[in-house]
Amino acid sequence: MSLVARHLEGQGVPTVVMGCARDIVEECGVARFLFTDFPLGNPCGKPRDTQMQLSIVGNALNLLDRAWMPRTTVQTPFHWDSDAWRDAFMRVDDGNREALARAGEERRRRQAEFRTGG
């Protein structure tokens, strides 16, 4: 998505990227980034929270209007209900290391089957 935003900017179309994966967007480098520190999935506000969604879109519009140079990141003021998701997402530890290794082997086996038409 950041690559598309960069292409639009290069052709004269102002953009705002709205997202939750701060490192991925900032590494790519975009003109304007509205960051919400939520689990991936709801970059424009919590489901059914109309006021929060309006605030986040309003901030994106403000950013369109007011940013004067590229790589402008603004973080919205919202917090998720708990921080448990931060450690839980894609976690690797001694409790799931063997299961992940097996899942990888299974996926490679199915990919090989697909390639050979099996």
Next chain:
Amino acid sequence: MDQHRPYRSFVSYIDRSREYYAAQGYLRPYTWAHHDDVPFAPLQKPLSECRVGLVTTAGRTPADGAIGIGPLKRELYAAPADPPPLHLFTDDLFWDKQATHTDDVDSFLPVNRLAEYAASGRIGSASPRFYGVPTDYSHGRTLQRSAPQILEWCREDGLDAVLLAAL
């Protein structure tokens, strides 16, 4: 809450995904786009006169295929913003399915919220269409196929600015 922490608070998805896939035996990590130079296009007129569009990574149809097994076919599309979509397909995308859900389209594609800003006069108008760009881990396909098509649709719809939300 004010605290002192010996670590950064936001999740690094580059680090997290590299370690997760390494644990599955994928030892050559995905390489993420990195650019030193960043293009910047200033707004050319007051926001209250601008037509603003939306881009999402969600699909309007289920993806054809299974994640990680063979090619996953996702569609690049333009769809009417009015009536707004009640549901879009996100199951094949990379997001936190344990922590949240995507049953409310406006939580990732603010099509109703943007229409409300158009109605209130904060922006001139909302685009009659929104665009879907599939997450493609091929930088080349994104740059050669998806990005030029999105630009063409933006021009067809007379857009002055675009909000892009990635799940």
